[in-house]
Every structure is written in structure tokens, then in C-alpha cells.
Amino acid sequence: MIEIQSVSHRIGQAQILTDVSLRLERGGVIALAGPNGAGKSTLLSLIARLQPLQQGQIRVDDMQLGQCDDRALARKLAILPQQVNASSRLTVRDLVGFGRYPHHRGRPTAGDRARVEAALAQFDLGPLADRQLETLSGGQRQRAFVAMSYVQDTDFLLLDEPLNNLDLAAARSLMAQLRQLADDQGRTVVIVLHDINYATAYADRIVVLKGGRVVADGAPAETVTAAMLEQVFGTAAPVHSVGGRPVVLV
Amino acid sequence: MAGGRMLRNRMLLLALALLACCLAYLFTGVKGSWEFALMFRGQKLAALLLAGTAQAVAAVLFQTITGNRLLTPSIMGFDALYILLLSGMVFAMGAQQFLLLDRQWVMAGSAVLMCGAALALFGAVLRAGRGDLMRMVLTGVVLAVMLRSITSFLQRVIDPNEYAVVQAASYARFSRAETDLVAIAALLCLVALLAAWRMRFRLDVLALGPVAAVSLGEDPQRGQWQALLVISLLVSVSTALVGPVAFFGLLVTALTYLVLPTHRHAVLLPACAMMAGVVLTGGQWVMERVMHLSTPLSVVVEFLGGLVFLALLLKGLKQ
Known part of the structure; x- marks a missing residue:
């Protein structure tokens, strides 16, 4: 469980988050949604310890961010990177192999290697395994990153707008993979999504932020309503129910 | 694989x-006493190898923590900082006093000073500039020029005789490497190289960039500080031996x-x-x-x- 307690954050003069408290239970896909500048990415980066906490507390299970061992936390919580340094000439296999680093700290065992090979097969990366990352398409690269986070074997996986620059097929397959991680492996996926329709289609729970505060929180059918869109995004978009899921007509 | x-x-x-280069350097074209030639050349060879190793490892570390393969400590002005520290010492205590000091101790002391100064100066620059390569290049070039200008200002205000003491240190000189410093240089170098070798797996992770490093449990900030320390040691060794190289x-x-x-x-x-x-x-x-x-x-x-x-x-x- 990730427990966020009265977290506030400012960057310069701008108040980004104001007294946010949230409990993210284990299991399922939790989407963070909201308009531009609502503070969703900042909140995610605080949970990910990419930025130091200014006010409030965040606990991941029994570990308190800022006071716990980085290495132990890396076996509990992974962040999907959007990119790695282009100059490092990594192959897909190298990259996925790094996912095991928190477990072997540089000296992979036969077990670690087997995990990597299994993940390469599972994410259809087998034929690409010896290709360099720069030569892949955006969707393939994203898949390699997911495979890397997958072998890290963490309970929690954080993603910040991973659908940027992905076409329809790549975006849907990425979301389906995350869904599968949650359903089959019991992982908890916390994801910042820009497109609310992806959130309603794939998430179990949507947390909506506006102006640095949580304004709606719950299952997609409860949170995504025409009234909420009007209030949060300030636009009158009609919402229809298709197969039990709310769909926003754009 | x-x-x-x-x-x-x-x-x-x-x-x-x-091996071939070393043997060629040691054994070709000896005229006169072999014993003298090998002693003399052996020391020079050791100095060259030490300086080269120090420069090379420092450059790899620096490129890893800054996430690019364009910048090196020398381009960012680490060597210039070392010369500045040396000139500062001569300026502060006068050449007579400076020359009386034991050279080994001067080198060890300036290595320590160098670590502190480099952390203070380059730590801040790196934090501000990471991710923006062109800004780092510009900052580095400006910083190096600034450090060299302060040095030449210092060298100009001191007495011409004292200037001669620091002048020799201010130019690259592979042919006249400081052989009497080889022992202490080797010691400092060994400490730094051991530290770098112990960091090798962490460096692989740090090279992925800050987000991936954090996710894998390596604090980029801490890695950067440690690497900067090692780099400062290595650059002071190499600069003391063969002078600044860009x-x-x-x-x-x-x-x-x-x-x-x-x-x-x-x-x-x-x-x-x-x-x-x-x-x-x-x-x-x-x-x-x-x-x-x-x-x-x-x-x-x-x-x-x-x-x-x-x-x-x-x-x-x-x-």
C-alpha cells in the first residue's frame, strides 16, 4: 500500500500540490488524471522519489520515503523510464537485464539471466533482443522498458504518461500488458494518463486532480461524468456508457 | 552473449x-649505459602510464555521471582549477617558502584541496546543467577560461622569480614528466582507481540516466558526488605529473x-x-x-x- 499523507509541494512561487492525502491499495491499475498543470506528474515523481518531499509523508508499505534504504525500496517500487541515455549503446537484452540489478547488484546469477530471457519471450522481444535501443520504434522501446520494470519484480510500478508518442496499436497493447501485470501477477500499477478514455477503459480506479488537490476518486463509472468534466476540465464533453464503461466523446 | x-x-x-609500446619505449635506441637508460626511462614510463590512466579513467567517470560523451574533466576546467590552486599557494606563501616545502606533501595537500574545490564548484554546475548538453558545454568552456584567467592574473601580480616556479607547472609536458613524484602519484592514483573499480556496476546503472537509476535504487546525486571525488584525485595526479591537457x-x-x-x-x-x-x-x-x-x-x-x-x-x- 502507498500512503500519501498531507503532501504539499511548491516549485518556486507556484503551489503545485496542496495537502494531498491518498491511500493507494495493493492490486489493480490506478490512474492519475486531470488537466495540464494539475500536479499529477509531480505527485507521481514524489512517490517515485525523483524529487525530494517538501512537506508531508509518503509511505510504501512499511518504508518511509526519504528515510529508508534506496536499494530495498528498489525491490518494491519501480518507475518506468521514458528514455535512457542514447549514447550508451544498450541492446534490448542489456536493458531488460538492468531490471534485475536491485536483486543482484551487478553480479547476475543464472536465475537472473533466466528471468530476463523469459521476460524477453513474454513481451515478444525475442527477435529484438540483440538490437540496439536506438534502432527500435517508439512502441518497441516502450515494451522493452516495461519488460525491464517487470523483471524488477516490484509490487508497485509507476508510469508517467507512457502513451505519449505511441500510436493506437502500441498504446492499446501497452495498456493491455499493464492490465495483465495487475490481473495475473497482482502488481499495483500507478499511471499518469492524459487521455481520460484510456483511464476509463483500463483502470480500476481513477484519481482526478485539479489545481494540486484531489477532486474526484473512485471507479471509472463513478468518477467520469459530464459534471466532473465540466467542473475539472471546464469543457462540456458528453459522456456515454459503452459496455459499462464511461466514454468521453471528444 | x-x-x-x-x-x-x-x-x-x-x-x-x-606491452609493445612500453617495450619499444624502454629498449629501443639505447646509447651508452643500459642501467642508466632503463632507470631513467622506467621512471618516465611510469609517470606517463600513471598520468594517462588517471586522465582516461577520470574522463570515463565524468562522461558517465554527466550523461554525455563530449565533455571531460579537462574541458570543464578541472586541470585549470588545479593550476589555480597551485598558483594560489605560491601567491599566498611566496616562492621561497613554497620551494622549501616537501614536494610530495605539496602534491598530497593539493590533491585534498582539489577535491574540496572541485566538489564545491563542479557539483553545483552539474546539478544545474544535467540534461542540457549545450548549456554544460558552454558552462564548462566559460569556467575553464575563467579559471585560467584568474590563474594568469595571479601569476602576473606575483614577482617574476616566483612566476617561474608556477610557470613550469602550467603547460603540458609529456617529455619532462615529474619523475620524482611517481611514488606518491602512484599511491593516490591507486586509491582513486580502486574506488572507481568498486563503483563499476553502479556506474553502469548511473549511465542510464537519473530516472532509471533511481528506479533501480542508485541515488544519482550520491553517485555523482563520489565520482567527482575520484575524478578530482585523478586529475590532480595527472596534472601534477604532466601538466594540464585539454x-x-x-x-x-x-x-x-x-x-x-x-x-x-x-x-x-x-x-x-x-x-x-x-x-x-x-x-x-x-x-x-x-x-x-x-x-x-x-x-x-x-x-x-x-x-x-x-x-x-x-x-x-x-x-
């Missing part, structure tokens, strides 16, 4: 090339990445050190025995390194 054998073969070739580190790292396409520091660190040894001893051999010292090696190395810098810069701008 398919590339594993290729890497091993190339490492072996590199080691053989280094593009040597860049030349050897570029060559190493070309010959050994890998991200693993367990390979890159020793390979780059060997490459530096090949370039320095091989180059020095050619300059001393073939060209008969008509051109200093530093000029050739800096010229080639400068070309590499320009080429990489233009390539980087295009991307």
Missing part, C-alpha cells in the same frame, strides 16, 4: 599493443568507445586506461625516437583531441 568474445579479443589486442581524455575515450562498443564499465575503465597508455607511450616513442623531439607530443595529442571534440560537437548539434 555474442559480443563477449569480440570484446575479450579486442581487450587482449589492446593489452598487447600497450583534449587528451576526450581523444582516448572516443577511441575506446570506437574499439569497444559496450556500456559495461568493468570493460570500459581498464580499456580506456590501456588506450591512454598506448597513445602516450606510443606517441612519446614516435616523438622521441622517430621525430627526434621536433614536435612535442602534447601538441599532436591536443590537435587530434581537438579535432575529435569538434567532430563530436558538430555531430551532437545535428541530432
